[in-house]
Each structure stands twice: as C-alpha cells, then as structure tokens.
Amino acid sequence: MKTTRKFLLPDHQVPTAWYNVLADLPTLQPMLHPQTKQPLQPVHLEPIFAKGLIEQEFSKERWIEIPEEVRTLYKIYRPSPLVRASGLEKALDTPARIYFKNESVSPVGSHKLNTALPQAYYNKIEGIQHLTTETGAGQWGSAISIAGKHFGLDVEIFMVRLSYDQKPYRKIVMQTYGGQVHPSPGTTTEAGRRFLAENPDTPGTLGMAISEACERAVTRPNTKYTLGSVLNMVMLHQTVIGLEAERQFEMADDYPDTIIGCFGGGSNFGGISLPFFRHQLAGKATFDFIAAESSGCPKLTKGTFRYDHGDTAGLTPLIPMYTLGADYEPDAIHAGGLRYHGAGAIMSHLLKENIIRAVDVEQRRCFEVGTLFARAEGIIPAPESTHAIAVAIDEALKAKEEGKEKVILFNLSGHGLLDLSAYEAFFNGKL
Amino acid sequence: MKTTRKFLLPDHQVPTAWYNVLADLPTLQPMLHPQTKQPLQPVHLEPIFAKGLIEQEFSKERWIEIPEEVRTLYKIYRPSPLVRASGLEKALDTPARIYFKNESVSPVGSHKLNTALPQAYYNKIEGIQHLTTETGAGQWGSAISIAGKHFGLDVEIFMVRLSYDQKPYRKIVMQTYGGQVHPSPGTTTEAGRRFLAENPDTPGTLGMAISEACERAVTRPNTKYTLGSVLNMVMLHQTVIGLEAERQFEMADDYPDTIIGCFGGGSNFGGISLPFFRHQLAGKATFDFIAAESSGCPKLTKGTFRYDHGDTAGLTPLIPMYTLGADYEPDAIHAGGLRYHGAGAIMSHLLKENIIRAVDVEQRRCFEVGTLFARAEGIIPAPESTHAIAVAIDEALKAKEEGKEKVILFNLSGHGLLDLSAYEAFFNGKL
DSSP: OOOOSEEOOOGGGSOSEEEOGGGGSOOOOOOBOTTTOSBOOGGGGTTTSOHHHHHHHHOOOSEEEOOHHHHHHHTTTOSOOEEEOHHHHHHHTOSSEEEEEEGGGSTTSBTTHHHHHHHHHHHHHTTOOEEEEEESSSHHHHHHHHHHHHTTOEEEEEEEHHHHHHOHHHHHHHHHTTOEEEEESOSSSHHHHHHHHHOTTOOOOHHHHHHHHHHHHHHSTTEEEOOSSSSHHHHHHHHHHHHHHHHHHHHHTOOOSEEEEEOSSSHHHHHHHHHHHHHHHTTSOOOEEEEEEETTSOHHHHOEEEEEESSSSSOSOEEEEEESOTTOOOOOOSOGGGOOSBOOHHHHHHHHTTSEEEEEEOHHHHHHHHHHHHHHHSOOBOHHHHHHHHHHHHHHHHHHHHTOOOEEEEEEOBBOTTOHHHHHHHHTTOO | OOOOSEEOOOGGGSOSEEEOGGGGSOOOOOOBOTTTOSBOOGGGGTTTSOHHHHHHHHOOOSEEEOOHHHHHHHTTTOSOOEEEOHHHHHHHTOSSEEEEEEGGGSTTSBTTHHHHHHHHHHHHHTTOOEEEEEESSSHHHHHHHHHHHHTTOEEEEEEEHHHHHHOHHHHHHHHHTTOEEEEESOSSSHHHHHHHHHOTTOOOOHHHHHHHHHHHHHHSTTEEEOOSSSSHHHHHHHHHHHHHHHHHHHHHTOOOSEEEEEOSSSHHHHHHHHHHHHHHHTTSOOOEEEEEEETTSOHHHHOEEEEEESSSSSOSOEEEEEESOTTOOOOOOSOGGGOOSBOOHHHHHHHHTTSEEEEEEOHHHHHHHHHHHHHHHSOOBOHHHHHHHHHHHHHHHHHHHHTOOOEEEEEEOBBOTTOHHHHHHHHTTOO
C-alpha cells in the first residue's frame, strides 16, 4: 500500500448511482400500518413523504441513478477524502493500518447532507414548498436547512430540547441557512403539548421530535416530512460514502477487513458498509462489520428485535427492528444523534443474521478517544463519531496484542466544532 | 474554462518550496532596533525567535525549500480546494466568474496552520520546548496549539479578552489540542498588569497580547515566541496558497484578473497574491490586488506609512508600515483577526507603491454578505473572510453593471463555525 495520507477523487468521480442493498437481500419483513397492522403500501406514506422517495423506499433495483441536480450539489463537498490515520497509528504504536472516510468536510460538518440533498430535490420536483423534520444534535437539521435553501424550500425543524440547550451554536447554523427551529417537545403541536403535559421537564427524544414533525407535515398544506436516518431510502443515499471509499482503496493499493461506523438509526454505518457488503454477498471478500452505539442508548446490544413505532406518539408505521421501545428515554448523552430508540430495518436484519456485530461505548471513554484523535490527527470529532473511533482503537490495539496486520476503515461521520461545550464538560471532570 | 465546481490537487502536488517575494523586490527599509533605532540585525531577534525562522525573515533567496516533516503535515489538509462559487454567481446574476481558495478545510478552520507548522518545526529542531503567542479571534491560537502538539511542544496563548469572551468555543479548541490559554491583558505578565492598571476594562488588543507573549518568551527558559502574521517569514509560508491556486487555475483552464483577501497583518492576502504578483513583476500578467480591511481598524485606508512598533508595550522592533499607532484601540468588531493596528512591511511597501489597493468594509455589511454566501455556497464564513467576500461581490456587481467578463479570486481564509454568536447578534439586530 501507499504511504500517502489522503486519497482524493476528482469531482467527476462522484458516484452516478446509489447502491440499493434490498436488491441483494431476501425480502425483509414488511413495515406495518400503524392502525390496521397490515403490511404498509407505498400509498400509505404519501401524506408525509414525496412520491419519488417512497418509490426508493420500496425499490428492489440494485442501482438507482443519482439525479444530475443532486450530483451537482454533491460536488460542492464530495468525493470526501479517504484519510490514512498515520498520526493515530503512531500514537497507538499498532501494526494495524487505520483509514477513515472524512465526512466532516461537508459544509454542514457531517454525512447528513448526502441524504438531505436528494430528499429536498424529490420534494421540490413534486411541487412541495415546506419541509419539516426532527433533529438531535443538529447535524441533520443543519443539512436539511441548507438542502432546502438550495432547492428553494422552507424548512421547519423540531430539535430535541436537550440538544437545543446543550448546543446553542447548532441552532444558529440552521438559522444562518434559513431554517426555523423549535425546541422539542414544544407547544406548537398537539403531540408536543401532550408530551409536556406528561412530563414538563422532559429533555425530549428523537421519537418525540419525529411525532411533532410528522404532525406538522400532515396538518400544514403543501408540506412533507423528511427523516435523517432509519429508512431504507436514507441508507440508499448514504451509500455514496462506501462507493467512493472502494475506489479510494484502489488508489491506496490496500483493502479493509474491518469496517466501523457509529450507530444512531444506522445511516452512516450503512453508508460506509453496504457497498463493501455487496462483495461479501458475491463471495469475493469477508469483513468484520462493527456498529458502535452508545451505552446510553444500546438498542443493538440490549434491545430486542420486534415491530415498533419509529416515533413516540405512534404516528409512524411499525418497523421490524431492534428497539428499546418507542417511549424509551435515553441517557442525556452529548451524542444527540445516537439517542434513538430503534435501528433501521435493513441494519436490524443484518444484525439478526449475524452479518454485522455491535459494541456499545460509554461516554467518558468517547471523549477520551476524541481528545486523543484531535491531538493525533488535528480534527476534533463529533461526539457521535468518537464511538467509531473508540472501536477502531480497540481493534487496532487487539491487532497489536496479536501481532497481526489488520486494515481498519471507520467513518468519521462529522466534526465536533459545535459540540465543544461537551469537550469542556469532559475536561472539567463533569461527564 | 471548465464548469467543474472544485479543483483538487493530489497530495504530491503540495508545493515543495515557498516563494520569497523579497528576492524580487528592491531592498525594503530595514526594521529598527526598539532601543537603539539602528537597523535590526538577525542576532537581535534571537531572544524571541528560532534561528531558522530569523534566517527566513532576512532571506533574499527566491525559493525556500519546505522541510519534509512540514510537507508531510501539510498533506493532512493541503492542497486546499479551489472552488468555483457557482451558487454565489447565480445569486448575483453576474457575468463575472468567481473562484475562492477554500482554506477553511484545514482542521483548525483557517489558513493559519500553513505558518504554524513551520514555526513549530524550526523551534523543535533547535531544541525549544515551549512556545508563546498571542491570538485575536483564536484562529492562530488553535493553529499553533495543534502544530505544537504535532512536534511535541507546549504552547501558551494570550488571547485578546474581547475574543476570549465573545468566542468561548475557540478557547476549548485550543485546550482540546493541549494549548494553555490566558485572557489578555491579564495578570501573569508585567505588561499585562500595566495595561490593566491603565484601563481595567480594556477589551484588549493584538498589540497588548503580543507584548505579553514576547515578555513570557524572554523571561521563561527554553521558550520562544511565534507570530501568526505581519512578518516576512509568515508571508513566505502562506505562499503555498497562491502557488496551489496557480496550478488549479491551469486545471480550470481559466485565469484570475482580480485577487482579493481580507487583511489583518497581511498574511492571508499575501499568501494568495504574492505568487501571482511574481508574474506581474515578470511582465506576464497584471492583476487588480485588493486588500479588504475592517472599517473598525482601517490601517491601510486611514493609517499612515511610518516606523511603528508591532506591539503596544514597544518590545518589538520598529517596522516600516502603514499603522494607526501601536496604542490604537480598534472597534470591538467580531473579526478579531483584523483588529491589528499595523500592516506587515512587505504588504505596506506594495500599498505605498500602488501595486495593491485597499478597501474597508463595515461590520453589518460583512454579516449580510456572510449570510448570503452561507446560503449560496453552504459554507458559513469567518467574520474575517466576509470582508473579502464583500469586496468580491462589489467587483462582481461592477462587472455586471459594465457588462464585462471578469475573473475574481478571493481567499476564504476560514469558516465561522466558532463565531456563530456573532451571526446570532447580527440576526437579532444587535450589530
């Protein structure tokens, strides 16, 4: 392999199609209608989603072409670099070679823009004017705000109150991009008022914020809902990450055996792993796929596989997934993007089939490795991404113990420049 | 020209040498010793600077080789992208083609790392253990903190109190990288105590912070001072920006006629303009070079050309420069990096000779164009960089009025993710 530090592809190598793993998997258990409990039909999703996105949600086509308008905007920040973490390797004194896909270079600071752009696009071409959504740490809310702006759509965001208070700068980012932000639960929706009546001091959850955003989408004219993770179509859009990484490993003359991503609803982990997984399906390679979740919200390691709602009020379909229960209130961790009670259907299926495995990481350890990474590589990672870094470090140290070569790839889902109050709390011994 | 959005060079095209404009200029007026007022000799700087850096400060060699250790670290984030600002062009409906060099992709968020790395390196190889410096907005302090960490040096930073209070996240960045940060003026130096005695409520200035950092360097064993702008050697290091841009314009099959940078001490403007200026010297091209300064600290447009100290306490040499006076207290603008009373000797010479020109921009206008740029290009610019954007927009609109083609290049010196409180103040009508 080469000793280059980062591997860059030119603009024109932004992928032209997303990879749809549903083409290569046995048919998954269907989503169920929240009232009838019957298999969900595409038409049932029309009140909240654009038709182009619903079609992708149910599609079994292996490759789905990326619309040129979306690809043009991808080129603002994609292809993202594949980076050899030489500084981290040196700090760990490991024989493992560690690479990361640096999604933090996106203008909004995370991988979320990869799905925000197509979601805004398909709504735009169907004549929608307003988008609603939820956000945890605010990475998704920032992404959909600028994506909406690119396509001339208004965006209204319900931000989990805990993050709204912890991360004031995130709110300003969304506002700078023209987004309108409410703390959730709040008093502008019926669902929000109900959650507040039950527990006026609740820090909020992604499940509650989804309920509020869905309610707004169905009650306001010309408005649709958008979602930053969990759904099949979101995994689909995020496959640009892994597809680029594949070509970049060719440039590096190397190949990963271990692929790691942090895990909230599954989209950044799916985005980096599914394109490699198709080679495993074809019998051409095998990988150790590791999902890194928070011990404060351990749906993969401590949850159960069953049907559950995606939101707390029970407005969304029932999804076959690993879940801690739609009313689960996760710890008040700073990794707001990992505070989701369930895992998307595709990633849940892969876990049930032992194709991927999961590890949960405790918050203090995350900030320890986040600081180590910042000092070794220069980039301050998002609290979510530190979970992947922790597992990558564990694997690199295991390789050292066993005297083995190992090639680790992890997804640096975002930077932590808007989460610095969390680092400060860590330095001051307040975590 | 091509319609590509961004132009990327591979790692191995990181320049191998810096361009030293002093080789191509008539001998400038010398710096003077602060006590004797006699021309400064290299040996006079040895108490505060590493010898390798002093040599560069006085060098007349045209090309100075970049040490391999520095070049390896440059490759973490360089070459930086040259970006066609298609979104901004569209928003302005201008016939001008606008490009920007995106220095905000550096892990510390600005161009400052380009000189922080060599400054740390030359100190390291001379056996120094501790570095001191001043910082305004904190971009420079962040850069020298991680540069010090890469070379195993401690870093102590005197941060202008106004920015220390306005930008709390910047302090946490420096701490995450292992830097030690004091608000300036403060009580840990004699100079700081004197400034406080004179005015206990002073918001501080870069001039005061430089006095504190220099005092610490000469009073603490095995310690040297570092500086983020003004000096010849800093202009030198920053020429990597323009040298890369030259090659990227070849890729774009285009060429700039107007080159713009914001102006604090001159290093980011010098970095992008000096490499192009050498072609003007050789009679091969002519450019409109425009320095964009703050109306709250207008040394170029309202200052006078004379000898003045680089700091407020008069510890530094006398520099032949445009200055507002070393005891000038600039407005409390959010663009902390532009709150410096003087301009470096090279850029002052070029202004005096009418080779460059200067424009000053008012703060509210800066945040207006910063917001416009964020919505058009997705990147939230640093308050400093918005000055360059404002002038680029003026030039693009002039081209539209005159129905002329024009090719504008500006330097996006950094992102504004740690300056969001300033954007919030702007949105709330508090600027």
